[in-house]
Amino acid sequence: MKARYFFVCLILQLFTAGSQAQDNKTWPSFRGNRALTGTTEVTLPNSMKLLWLFQAGDAIKSSPVISDQKVYIGCDDGLVYCISNEGEFLWKSGTESSIEAPLLFLDNTIFAGNLEGKLLAFEAGNGKKKWEYLTDGQISGASNWAFSADRKTKYILTGSYDYFLHCVDASTGKLIWKYESNNYVNGSAAINDKTAIFGGCDGYLHLVDIFKGDTISKINIGTYIASSVALDGGKAYFGNYDGEFFCVNLSTKEILWKHENAGVFVASPSVSADAVVIGSQNKNCYCFDKKNGKLRWTFKTLGKINGSPVIAGNRVIFGSVDGRVYVLDLKTGEKVWSYEIGSPISGTPAVTKGLIVIGAEDGSVHAFGEK
Numbered sequence: 001m002k003a004r005y006f007f008v009c010l011i012l013q014l015f016t017a018g019s020q021a022q023d024n025k026t027w028p029s030f031r032g033n034r035a036l037t038g039t040t041e042v043t044l045p046n047s048m049k050l051l052w053l054f055q056a057g058d059a060i061k062s063s064p065v066i067s068d069q070k071v072y073i074g075c076d077d078g079l080v081y082c083i084s085n086e087g088e089f090l091w092k093s094g095t096e097s098s099i100e101a102p103l104l105f106l107d108n109t110i111f112a113g114n115l116e117g118k119l120l121a122f123e124a125g126n127g128k129k130k131w132e133y134l135t136d137g138q139i140s141g142a143s144n145w146a147f148s149a150d151r152k153t154k155y156i157l158t159g160s161y162d163y164f165l166h167c168v169d170a171s172t173g174k175l176i177w178k179y180e181s182n183n184y185v186n187g188s189a190a191i192n193d194k195t196a197i198f199g200g201c202d203g204y205l206h207l208v209d210i211f212k213g214d215t216i217s218k219i220n221i222g223t224y225i226a227s228s229v230a231l232d233g234g235k236a237y238f239g240n241y242d243g244e245f246f247c248v249n250l251s252t253k254e255i256l257w258k259h260e261n262a263g264v265f266v267a268s269p270s271v272s273a274d275a276v277v278i279g280s281q282n283k284n285c286y287c288f289d290k291k292n293g294k295l296r297w298t299f300k301t302l303g304k305i306n307g308s309p310v311i312a313g314n315r316v317i318f319g320s321v322d323g324r325v326y327v328l329d330l331k332t333g334e335k336v337w338s339y340e341i342g343s344p345i346s347g348t349p350a351v352t353k354g355l356i357v358i359g360a361e362d363g364s365v366h367a368f369g370e371k
Contacts, residue, residue, distance in 0.1 A: 027066040027350035030102035030142035031268060031308065034191040035231040038270030038308055040351050044315040044327060047337055048356070049371040052087025053364055060359030063102035063142070063307070063347040065110075071350070071357050072110050072124070073365055074099030080112050080122060085355055087367060093127030095120055102142035102188075102348065104156070106170060111156055113139025119158050119166070121173060131173035137161030141188040141228065145170060146196065149211040157196055157210075159185030165198060165206075167213060177213030181206060187228035187268065190236070192250070199225025199238050205248060219253050221246065227308075228268040230276075232290075237276050239265025245278065245286070247293060257293030262286055268308040268348075270316070275330060277316050279305025285318065285326075287333055297333030301326065307358075308348040319345030319358050325368070341366060 024042050031038040062074035070090065071083045076098040082090040097116035104111040109130065110122045115138040121130040135158070143158040154170040164178040165185055182202035189198040189208070195216060196208045201224045207216040224241035231237075235256065239245040243262040248255055263282025270277045275296065276288045281304040287296040303322030310317050315336060316328040321344040327337040343362035350357045356368040 024353040027064075027352050028105040029065060029144065030063055030104070030188055030348060031228065031230070032310070032351075034144055034146070036144070036188060036190040036228050036268060037230050037232055038268065038348075039272055039311045041313065042351055042353050043313045044317065044351075044356075045370040047371045048327075048339070048368040050339070051355070051367045051369045053366055054081070054083050054087050054089065056081055056359075056363040056365060058098075058363055059361040060363055060365065061100040061346040061361060062359065064350040064357045064359060064365070065103045065105045066350045066352050066355065066357065067105045067124070070124070071365070071367070072103050072105060073357075073359055074101065074103055074112050075363065076100070078114065080110060080127065081365075082124070082127060083365065085367075091127040093122050093129065101139050104143040104145065106145050106154065109170070111143045113141075113143060113158055115139070117160060117162065119143065119156070119168070119173070121170075133166070133168050133173040133175070135160035135162050135164065135166055137163070137184070140186050144189050144191055144196075146191050146210045155210065157189045157191070159187065159189060159198060161185070165189055165196065165208060167210070179206070179208050179213045179215070186226045190229045190231045192231050197229050197231060197236055197250070199227065199229055199240070201226065205229070205236065205238070207250065217253060219248060226266045230269045230271045232271045237269045237271055239267075239269065239278055239280075241265065243280065243282070245269075245288065245293075247276075259286075259288060259293050259295065266306050270309045270311040272311045272330065275311075277309050277311060277330070279307070279309055279318055279320070281305065283320070285309065285316070285328065285333075287316075287330070299326070299328055299333045299335065303344065306346045310349055310351050312351050317349055317351065317356065319347065319349065319360075321345065323360070325349070325358060325366070339366075339368065
């Protein structure tokens with residue numbers, strides 16, 4: 001009995017120490033977690049105020065991450081900026097090209113992809129470059145991470161416009177494998193145990209073996225999938241460029257439900273216990289019933305919605321190209337709060353307890369908190 005107890009505890013310790021867990025004080029990746037669900041248990045207040053404003057050197061289309069009371073964000077000036085959670089500049093580190101892809105924080109390292117096709121790793125404490133890996137096309141989607149089969153090594157998975165999903169060693173940047181699709185890989189790969197799932201601009205939903213880089217299966221969706229897939233309960237949720245939104249059973253490869261005629265989807269969905277929320281370039285934010293795809297509500301903004309929403313408790317928060325940040329009631333879709341930044345917003349907010357951070361195309365980084 002004691003031996004069994006020790007073994008269970010050891011496994012739990014290894015998993016905890018090796019994983020990048022999301023909690024209410026961290027937002028380590030584009031969608032908050034490896035399944036890309038875009039959710040957090042943080043409760044948003046009904047009214048918020050601007051806590052601080054930071055000005056970067058060029059437009060911001062990337063999405064921030066938050067860890068260890070620091071905010072990290074990429075910029076079109078080719079720099080990664082590190083800011084304290086009180087808005088104080090800490091460091092910046094450069095690349096040769098714009099960083100539009102959202103960042104990833106893992107093991108005190110910031111991973112950033114740029115439009116030149118470089119994936120770079122920086123020390124989170126001081127911005128010193130650790131390594132770089134070159135693809136043959138621009139990187140627009142965020143990196144994600146996974147364990148090797150023996151759980152001793154962490155992999156970074158990054159899609160590129162060179163048609164490949166690249167898997168590299170997180171510590172060294174050395175190539176492990178690369179998987180070829182038939183067109184651009186614009187979004188991020190969601191991680192489900194041993195499988196990486198991503199939509200390609202080739203119109204397929206790809207399921208890839210993380211350990212080998214081999215195809216598990218491909219599901220024909222028919223047209224470009226520019227956004228990332230959210231995973232929950234053995235199902236994948238995503239939209240395509242024709243305005244169709246899907247729920248797919250990953251075991252049977254069956255399309256369980258589909259909603260049509262919703263504009264162009266380049267944003268990624270958020271998935272809660274019973275709802276799925278996504279914004280469209282037709283200026284609407286949609287909420288679907290998770291079980292059957294029935295439309296629950298829509299909320300219309302004054303501009304395209306390119307950035308992805310975050311579900312925080314019973315609230316939905318997102319930015320729009322109309323230059324506003326919106327908070328909606330998850331149940332009804334009614335507006336609870338909004339703030340006019342005045343410049344288009346293409347990125348996704350990072351949400352932690354007491355802090356919401358989002359960037360805009362005038363180079364500003366805004367942080368909001370309880371009023």
